[in-house]
Amino acid sequence: MLSQTAEYALRAVVFIAQQPLGELVQVAPLSAALGIPQNYLAKTLHQLARAGVLRSTRGKSGGFSLGRSAVTIRLHDVIAPFEVIDERPHCLLGRPECSAKNPCPAHERWQGVSSQVTAFFRTTTIADMAAGPPTASWARPFAARARADVAGRRRS
Amino acid sequence: MLSQTAEYALRAVVFIAQQPLGELVQVAPLSAALGIPQNYLAKTLHQLARAGVLRSTRGKSGGFSLGRSAVTIRLHDVIAPFEVIDERPHCLLGRPECSAKNPCPAHERWQGVSSQVTAFFRTTTIADMAAGPPTASWARPFAARARADVAGRRRS
């Protein structure tokens, strides 16, 4: 479903988001913690930094941190630098002219399924993935979940 | 979403299913009609034959035909020879221990989306894809569609 690199990116960003705010995460421990080849991970993180998802600090005691608030980073943003995402999912039968007007037999069903996948990556945020132990709240729509999460954090 | 080869396979099988029943389809015209490299397509069709999806006839005036009725060939059957399909979609965060009991934060939502994709490939058949212009019937569940297809065939 996702390329190896994109999955690395996702795991790394979630890990970074779980650290205390403002704390820098270095490649070596991150590589060890997640079991990802160090040099390869370094490149991947660099690409995420260029995409604005992460912020890199060079030099001694450098490292990586989130480039912006976790609630504003969608999974799509993390994945996009590493694979082509076709917003309009292309026809299963490879017909370029396949559209709502001139659909192939499976057009509607496939578009339905396929758009749910892209919607998942567009609406789920790193904050969602970095949250504590999951609850039944995952079944609720996104907006309701965000409100509940804030309330829950206040309570604790 | 699908590998190039799997998409070739899908398009080829649908094309063959659309030919008059029992008619043999040869690689050269098929390759020309679908814009797929001939020798590569030949190998792909051969693999489908070994999988029982197609039946190959060698020698002069040979060719390919469906290996069984189009209603019994699921998209999954056509795709499976060419890519690993993980029935249990693996955790987005790569946690091997991620399950319903010990889920990662996005487990439920991701599993929901992801299982819809696999369900699509498991329940959609070549008969569905080879059908004429689509109707509202695409919204109906699989079992109902299958019964309707049989009835329609009897009628014609």
Next chain:
DNA sequence: ATTTAAGATGACTTGTGGATGATGTTAACA
């Protein structure tokens, strides 16, 4: 039987994602 047209098959090429190792560049700090 021979010819011929079809699929079967194996060797090879090419492009790319994933991965490794070595080296350059930056900035903290003694």
Next chain:
DNA sequence: TGTTAACATCATCCACAAGTCATCTTAAAT
């Protein structure tokens, strides 16, 4: 200001999907 520990970058390697080419095998047709 030199050392050091971090990120940045480059060259290379490997495996595999995709595609090409040539040859073998089969079976219909003459």
